[in-house]
Amino acid sequence: MNGLQLKLQKREKLADQLYGQILEQIVSGNLGEGTKLPSENEICASFGVSRPVVREALRKLQSDGLVYARQGVGSFVKRRPPQGLIDFGGVSDVAGLLRCFEARIAIEGATARMAANRASLRHHRDIQNALKMLEDGIAAGDIADKADLDFHMTIARASGNEIFVTILTSLHDVMSKSMMVALNITRGGSKERAQKVLNEHRQIYDAIVGGDGDSAELLMRYHLHQARQRVTDHARDI
Amino acid sequence: MNGLQLKLQKREKLADQLYGQILEQIVSGNLGEGTKLPSENEICASFGVSRPVVREALRKLQSDGLVYARQGVGSFVKRRPPQGLIDFGGVSDVAGLLRCFEARIAIEGATARMAANRASLRHHRDIQNALKMLEDGIAAGDIADKADLDFHMTIARASGNEIFVTILTSLHDVMSKSMMVALNITRGGSKERAQKVLNEHRQIYDAIVGGDGDSAELLMRYHLHQARQRVTDHARDI
Amino acid sequence: MNGLQLKLQKREKLADQLYGQILEQIVSGNLGEGTKLPSENEICASFGVSRPVVREALRKLQSDGLVYARQGVGSFVKRRPPQGLIDFGGVSDVAGLLRCFEARIAIEGATARMAANRASLRHHRDIQNALKMLEDGIAAGDIADKADLDFHMTIARASGNEIFVTILTSLHDVMSKSMMVALNITRGGSKERAQKVLNEHRQIYDAIVGGDGDSAELLMRYHLHQARQRVTDHARDI
Amino acid sequence: MNGLQLKLQKREKLADQLYGQILEQIVSGNLGEGTKLPSENEICASFGVSRPVVREALRKLQSDGLVYARQGVGSFVKRRPPQGLIDFGGVSDVAGLLRCFEARIAIEGATARMAANRASLRHHRDIQNALKMLEDGIAAGDIADKADLDFHMTIARASGNEIFVTILTSLHDVMSKSMMVALNITRGGSKERAQKVLNEHRQIYDAIVGGDGDSAELLMRYHLHQARQRVTDHARDI
The missing domain is CATH 1.20.120.530 (GntR ligand-binding domain-like)
Structure with a gap:
C-alpha cells in the first residue's frame, strides 16, 4: 500500500482530470452554488472527451456531494468547498x-x-x-x-x-x-x-x-x- | 502493509497462543463438538495465564464461530474445522x-x-x-x-x-x-x-x-x- | 389496521391500476422476459394517463423486481411471475x-x-x-x-x-x-x-x-x- | 391494532411490573445515577419473584438505556429520566x-x-x-x-x-x-x-x-x- 499507487486505466484518468477541472471551477466560484453545469454534450465538446468519461466524472462529483442531478434536467452545483x-x-x-x-x-x-x-x-x-x-x-x-x-x-x-x-x-x-x-x-x-x-x-x-x-x-x-x-x-x- | 506485521502487545500475544492451542484441541478431536471447555479458572491454572488472557482467547474463539457461551454455564465447542x-x-x-x-x-x-x-x-x-x-x-x-x-x-x-x-x-x-x-x-x-x-x-x-x-x-x-x-x-x- | 384500508390519493390509484395492467401483460406472457416496454410517451397515450402516473407505476414494477431500466434506453421485463x-x-x-x-x-x-x-x-x-x-x-x-x-x-x-x-x-x-x-x-x-x-x-x-x-x-x-x-x-x- | 392490547404471558407481566418499580426508584432519585442496583438474588428475595423474571426486567432496563451492566460486578443506574x-x-x-x-x-x-x-x-x-x-x-x-x-x-x-x-x-x-x-x-x-x-x-x-x-x-x-x-x-x- 505504498503511496496508493493506483494504476488507473486511461478512461479513469481522463475522468479524474475532468473531475479536478470542474472542482476547480466550483472552488473558485466560477460555478456558484445552485448553478447548472453545462450539458453532457457541451462538456464532451469543450473538453474533447467521450460521453462515458463525462458521466464518470459527474458520477464522482455527485457521490462526493459536490453536485446533484435532477432527472431529465441536468446537474447542479450543491456545495462550494473552502478555498x-x-x-x-x-x-x-x-x-x-x-x-x-x-x-x-x-x-x-x-x-x-x-x-x-x-x-x-x-x-x-x-x-x-x-x-x-x-x-x-x-x-x-x-x-x-x-x-x-x-x-x-x-x-x-x-x-x-x-x-x-x-x-x-x-x-x-x-x-x-x-x-x-x-x-x-x-x-x-x-x-x-x-x-x-x-x-x-x-x-x-x-x-x-x-x-x-x-x-x-x-x-x-x-x-x-x-x-x-x-x-x-x-x-x-x- | 508488508506481511501484516502486527506489533502485538504482550497480553494479546498470549491470548493468541492460547487461542491456537485450544483450536488445535478442537481440530484434533480431543475437544469434540458440543464438549464443554474447562472453566476459566481451570484454563488459567493449566496454562499459567491470567484471567483477562483467557477471556480474550475465548472471546475470539466465540466470534470466530468455533465456540459458544451459555451464560452462567460455560463455553462449548460449536464446530470442528477440517483437519x-x-x-x-x-x-x-x-x-x-x-x-x-x-x-x-x-x-x-x-x-x-x-x-x-x-x-x-x-x-x-x-x-x-x-x-x-x-x-x-x-x-x-x-x-x-x-x-x-x-x-x-x-x-x-x-x-x-x-x-x-x-x-x-x-x-x-x-x-x-x-x-x-x-x-x-x-x-x-x-x-x-x-x-x-x-x-x-x-x-x-x-x-x-x-x-x-x-x-x-x-x-x-x-x-x-x-x-x-x-x-x-x-x-x-x- | 383493519384490512389495510389505504386512502390512496388519486394519482396513486391510477398508478396502481396501471401497475396491475402491465403486470397482467407480463404474467400472461404478452410481454415476455427481456421484452422492452413501450416508451413513457406511448404508455401515456395508450392509457390516457399523465407522465408522473406512468413513472410511478414503472418505479414500482422496478422496485418489485419485475422490470429493470437501462438509462437512456428504456424499461425491460425482468421476470415473469407464475400464472x-x-x-x-x-x-x-x-x-x-x-x-x-x-x-x-x-x-x-x-x-x-x-x-x-x-x-x-x-x-x-x-x-x-x-x-x-x-x-x-x-x-x-x-x-x-x-x-x-x-x-x-x-x-x-x-x-x-x-x-x-x-x-x-x-x-x-x-x-x-x-x-x-x-x-x-x-x-x-x-x-x-x-x-x-x-x-x-x-x-x-x-x-x-x-x-x-x-x-x-x-x-x-x-x-x-x-x-x-x-x-x-x-x-x-x- | 386497537390499543396495543398485548396478551402478555404471566412471567412477562411480572417482569414489566418489576421494570416499572425499579424505574420509579430511578426517577424519584432513590436510586441515583451511578448507583449499583441490588444483586439478582436480593431483588428475587425482596420482590418475591423468580430469577428469570429479574433477568428479563434488567435486560429491558438495559436495552432502554436506563441501566448498564458490568460483567461480574452488577447493574448500575445510567440515567435518571425527568420527573x-x-x-x-x-x-x-x-x-x-x-x-x-x-x-x-x-x-x-x-x-x-x-x-x-x-x-x-x-x-x-x-x-x-x-x-x-x-x-x-x-x-x-x-x-x-x-x-x-x-x-x-x-x-x-x-x-x-x-x-x-x-x-x-x-x-x-x-x-x-x-x-x-x-x-x-x-x-x-x-x-x-x-x-x-x-x-x-x-x-x-x-x-x-x-x-x-x-x-x-x-x-x-x-x-x-x-x-x-x-x-x-x-x-x-x-
Missing part, C-alpha cells in the same frame, strides 16, 4: 479525502460495533484516555490530530480484529497530509464546531462502554458522515 | 483467514452496494466476464481462485472508490496462501457445493446489473458469511 | 405481497438481531419448537404455513419489544390470504426447494441461539429476500 | 415510548432510504412543506407535534410502500399520548435544543432530495436515536 482546501492540498487531495471518509464509514462502522461487543476493560481505559487527550487538546485550541487518530485506532484495536488496525494504519499513512489540511480548515474557526466534534466522539465512547453495538455503529457512521460534510461544507455549521 | 486446514496452513492461518472474512463482509458489502449504484456499462461487462471465467473454471473442476478474486476486484473497481481496490489488493497479498488452502478444502468435494458458490456469485451480479444496491450489499454479505462458515464447517452442506 | 399467483390471488395481491416482504426485511432483520442479543433460554426453546414443527410439516409434504408463522412470531417475541409482535400480527391478518397463495405456489414442487427454505430457517435459529446478532440479522434478511424472489421467480431454483 | 415524564405519563408510557422509538429506528431507516431512491418531485414538495411547517412552529415556540408527524408520514408515503404508512399510522394512534408528553418535556426548555432537532430534520430532507439513500437512512436513524435519548436524558444537551 483553503485546494490552496493547501490540491484538487486530487480533496477528492482522495472525500473517498477516504467514504471508505472509513464502512470500515469504522464495523470496528465500533465490534468494539462495543468485544472490548475488555483495558480497551475501555485506552479509548477513554484517547478521548481525554482529545478534550484537552481541543480545550487548548489545538487541532489535536494525534489524539483524534488515537481515538479511532484504539477502537479498531478493541474490535479484536487486527486486520482493521492494519487497514486504518495504511489509510492514515497515505492520507495524513490531506487529513491535516482538512483538520486545519474544519476545526479552525468556531468554538461551537469544536464542541460538536467532541460530542460526537463522546457519544461513540459511551455506546462502546455501554456495550451497545447498534448505537456504536450508528454514531461512528454519523460522526464520519459529518466529518466528510465538514470538508466541503465548512460554512454551514451543522 | 486439512491446519495441515496445510497452520493454526494462525486459520485464525487470520476467519478475521479476513470478517473484515471483507464490512468492506465488500459497501463495494457491492456502491457498484450497484454507480457501475457503468463497461463495469457490468467486466464483472460478467469474471463471472463467466468462474463458471468455466468450476465446470472444468478447477478451484478457479483467480477468477474468484477477479470477480471481487472488478466489483471493487466498479464502486468508484479506488481506496477499496487498494485495500482488497493488500488483503489478498497477505492472505493468498491461506485463501488457497481454504479454497482447496471448501471447494474440493461435492459438485453441489460448487454450484451453490456459483449461484451466490450470480445473484450478486444480477443485483449489481439491476442497480439494486440493497440486494447487492445483502447478497455480498451473505456470500462472504457463507464462505467464512465453509472454512470451519465443511461437513454440513449449507 | 397461478394471479389465478388464485389477483394482481393487487401480488403487488401487496411483494411490498409486504419488503417491509418485513426491515422489521424482521431488527427482530432477529434483538432476539440474538436478548432471548432467554425459554425463548430459545420456543423458537426451536417452531422450527421442529416446520421440519415435521415439510417432511410430511405440508406447506406448514402455521409453523412458518410461529417461527417468525416467536423470534419477534424474543426481541423483547412487543411492538414488533403487534406489527407482525397485523401484517399477517391483512396478508394471510396472499401468503397462502404464495406458499402454495413456491413450496409446491421440488423437494430441493423445500430443503432450502428449511435450511434458511435453521441458519437463523443457529445464529440466534449462538447470540450472534450480526449473522441473525443478515440471515433473516437473506431469507426474506429469497422468499420475495421466489414469489416471482418460481422457475429458477436459487 | 415530569412519569407525572404526565405513568411508568408504562415511558417504557412503551422507548420501545416505540426502537421500532421506529428500524422502520423509518428503511422508509428514508426508499424515499431517497424513489420519491417523485411531488413527494419532495410534500416533505419540504412539512419541514417548513415544523420550522415555523418551532420559531413560534410550539412543540409542532403535528408538523413533526407530517414530516415522518410524508417520507413514509414517498417510500412507495403503503405498508409503512399503515404501520406508522397505527403506531401513532397508540402512542400519541406518550409522544405528546415526551415532546412537552424534551422540546420545552432551550432554544438550542429546538435548533438541533430542526437541523436533524433538515439533514434528512437534504439527503432525500439529493437522492442519497445511504445518508438518508443514516440520518433518520441518528435522529430517532437522539430523540430516544432525549426522553431519558433531558439534562445533557447533546
Whole structure:
C-alpha cells in the first residue's frame, strides 16, 4: 500500500482530470452554488472527451456531494468547498479525502460495533484516555490530530480484529497530509464546531462502554458522515 | 502493509497462543463438538495465564464461530474445522483467514452496494466476464481462485472508490496462501457445493446489473458469511 | 389496521391500476422476459394517463423486481411471475405481497438481531419448537404455513419489544390470504426447494441461539429476500 | 391494532411490573445515577419473584438505556429520566415510548432510504412543506407535534410502500399520548435544543432530495436515536 499507487486505466484518468477541472471551477466560484453545469454534450465538446468519461466524472462529483442531478434536467452545483482546501492540498487531495471518509464509514462502522461487543476493560481505559487527550487538546485550541487518530485506532484495536488496525494504519499513512489540511480548515474557526466534534466522539465512547453495538455503529457512521460534510461544507455549521 | 506485521502487545500475544492451542484441541478431536471447555479458572491454572488472557482467547474463539457461551454455564465447542486446514496452513492461518472474512463482509458489502449504484456499462461487462471465467473454471473442476478474486476486484473497481481496490489488493497479498488452502478444502468435494458458490456469485451480479444496491450489499454479505462458515464447517452442506 | 384500508390519493390509484395492467401483460406472457416496454410517451397515450402516473407505476414494477431500466434506453421485463399467483390471488395481491416482504426485511432483520442479543433460554426453546414443527410439516409434504408463522412470531417475541409482535400480527391478518397463495405456489414442487427454505430457517435459529446478532440479522434478511424472489421467480431454483 | 392490547404471558407481566418499580426508584432519585442496583438474588428475595423474571426486567432496563451492566460486578443506574415524564405519563408510557422509538429506528431507516431512491418531485414538495411547517412552529415556540408527524408520514408515503404508512399510522394512534408528553418535556426548555432537532430534520430532507439513500437512512436513524435519548436524558444537551 505504498503511496496508493493506483494504476488507473486511461478512461479513469481522463475522468479524474475532468473531475479536478470542474472542482476547480466550483472552488473558485466560477460555478456558484445552485448553478447548472453545462450539458453532457457541451462538456464532451469543450473538453474533447467521450460521453462515458463525462458521466464518470459527474458520477464522482455527485457521490462526493459536490453536485446533484435532477432527472431529465441536468446537474447542479450543491456545495462550494473552502478555498483553503485546494490552496493547501490540491484538487486530487480533496477528492482522495472525500473517498477516504467514504471508505472509513464502512470500515469504522464495523470496528465500533465490534468494539462495543468485544472490548475488555483495558480497551475501555485506552479509548477513554484517547478521548481525554482529545478534550484537552481541543480545550487548548489545538487541532489535536494525534489524539483524534488515537481515538479511532484504539477502537479498531478493541474490535479484536487486527486486520482493521492494519487497514486504518495504511489509510492514515497515505492520507495524513490531506487529513491535516482538512483538520486545519474544519476545526479552525468556531468554538461551537469544536464542541460538536467532541460530542460526537463522546457519544461513540459511551455506546462502546455501554456495550451497545447498534448505537456504536450508528454514531461512528454519523460522526464520519459529518466529518466528510465538514470538508466541503465548512460554512454551514451543522 | 508488508506481511501484516502486527506489533502485538504482550497480553494479546498470549491470548493468541492460547487461542491456537485450544483450536488445535478442537481440530484434533480431543475437544469434540458440543464438549464443554474447562472453566476459566481451570484454563488459567493449566496454562499459567491470567484471567483477562483467557477471556480474550475465548472471546475470539466465540466470534470466530468455533465456540459458544451459555451464560452462567460455560463455553462449548460449536464446530470442528477440517483437519486439512491446519495441515496445510497452520493454526494462525486459520485464525487470520476467519478475521479476513470478517473484515471483507464490512468492506465488500459497501463495494457491492456502491457498484450497484454507480457501475457503468463497461463495469457490468467486466464483472460478467469474471463471472463467466468462474463458471468455466468450476465446470472444468478447477478451484478457479483467480477468477474468484477477479470477480471481487472488478466489483471493487466498479464502486468508484479506488481506496477499496487498494485495500482488497493488500488483503489478498497477505492472505493468498491461506485463501488457497481454504479454497482447496471448501471447494474440493461435492459438485453441489460448487454450484451453490456459483449461484451466490450470480445473484450478486444480477443485483449489481439491476442497480439494486440493497440486494447487492445483502447478497455480498451473505456470500462472504457463507464462505467464512465453509472454512470451519465443511461437513454440513449449507 | 383493519384490512389495510389505504386512502390512496388519486394519482396513486391510477398508478396502481396501471401497475396491475402491465403486470397482467407480463404474467400472461404478452410481454415476455427481456421484452422492452413501450416508451413513457406511448404508455401515456395508450392509457390516457399523465407522465408522473406512468413513472410511478414503472418505479414500482422496478422496485418489485419485475422490470429493470437501462438509462437512456428504456424499461425491460425482468421476470415473469407464475400464472397461478394471479389465478388464485389477483394482481393487487401480488403487488401487496411483494411490498409486504419488503417491509418485513426491515422489521424482521431488527427482530432477529434483538432476539440474538436478548432471548432467554425459554425463548430459545420456543423458537426451536417452531422450527421442529416446520421440519415435521415439510417432511410430511405440508406447506406448514402455521409453523412458518410461529417461527417468525416467536423470534419477534424474543426481541423483547412487543411492538414488533403487534406489527407482525397485523401484517399477517391483512396478508394471510396472499401468503397462502404464495406458499402454495413456491413450496409446491421440488423437494430441493423445500430443503432450502428449511435450511434458511435453521441458519437463523443457529445464529440466534449462538447470540450472534450480526449473522441473525443478515440471515433473516437473506431469507426474506429469497422468499420475495421466489414469489416471482418460481422457475429458477436459487 | 386497537390499543396495543398485548396478551402478555404471566412471567412477562411480572417482569414489566418489576421494570416499572425499579424505574420509579430511578426517577424519584432513590436510586441515583451511578448507583449499583441490588444483586439478582436480593431483588428475587425482596420482590418475591423468580430469577428469570429479574433477568428479563434488567435486560429491558438495559436495552432502554436506563441501566448498564458490568460483567461480574452488577447493574448500575445510567440515567435518571425527568420527573415530569412519569407525572404526565405513568411508568408504562415511558417504557412503551422507548420501545416505540426502537421500532421506529428500524422502520423509518428503511422508509428514508426508499424515499431517497424513489420519491417523485411531488413527494419532495410534500416533505419540504412539512419541514417548513415544523420550522415555523418551532420559531413560534410550539412543540409542532403535528408538523413533526407530517414530516415522518410524508417520507413514509414517498417510500412507495403503503405498508409503512399503515404501520406508522397505527403506531401513532397508540402512542400519541406518550409522544405528546415526551415532546412537552424534551422540546420545552432551550432554544438550542429546538435548533438541533430542526437541523436533524433538515439533514434528512437534504439527503432525500439529493437522492442519497445511504445518508438518508443514516440520518433518520441518528435522529430517532437522539430523540430516544432525549426522553431519558433531558439534562445533557447533546
